[in-house]
Amino acid sequence: MNIVEQVELSTHVHATEDEAKVVKALLNLLPTQMRSNAYLIAEDNMGHFGNRIRILKLIFKGEDSLNVLKHILTQLNPLDREILMLSLSERFNEGRLYLRFNKQLAYRGILRLDDSDDVIKAVVRINHxxxxxxxxETIIRDLMSEKPRA
Known part of the structure; x- marks a missing residue:
């Protein structure tokens, strides 16, 4: 039985952004060996003022979802790990863990929690x-302490 049922990562590409850089930021949330085979879902939308907004998503299930979550949690710095544990009740609801990451830092390979609007969102569905x-609390603490697979 898998601990994690699904991980969905998503972000927006605004008309003023370089889509390739946003894709790189999104892929940087994945373990290195999963990046080249990730299936990216893109959906075009229009903003309130008629500007183009593209939504990018990656969805993982089964063992892949567990590997993605382990990678994310083990890449967090000690302060973000503490913030996550202290704010877990606000980030977890009905079997889902909601995380937001700074998109600009993710592009540079740094995973940092962020509660602003222009972020990479992660929705993690945990096995009930x-x-x-x-x-x-126990699940997240245990996963944070595991060694990443790269």
Whole structure:
């Protein structure tokens, strides 16, 4: 039984942004070996003022979702890990963990929690049986302490 059922990563590409750089920022949330095979979903929309906005998504299930979450958690610096644990009740609801990462720092390979609007969003669906048995705090703490696979 997998701890994580699904991880969805998403972000917006505004008309003023370089899409290749935003894609790189999004892919930097993945373990290195998963980046070249990631299937990117792109959806075009219009902003309130008629400007083009593209939504980019990556969706992972099963073992891949667990690997993505482990990578994300192990890449956080000690301060962000502490912030995550202290704010877990605000970031977790109905089996889903909601995280936001600074898009500009992600482009540089740095994962930093951020609560602004222009971010990379992660929605992590945790297996309800595992949650019932262990609780979200234990699950996240255990995953943060695991060694990443690169």
């Amino acid at each position: 049986w595992v949650l019932k048995r262990s609780g979200i």
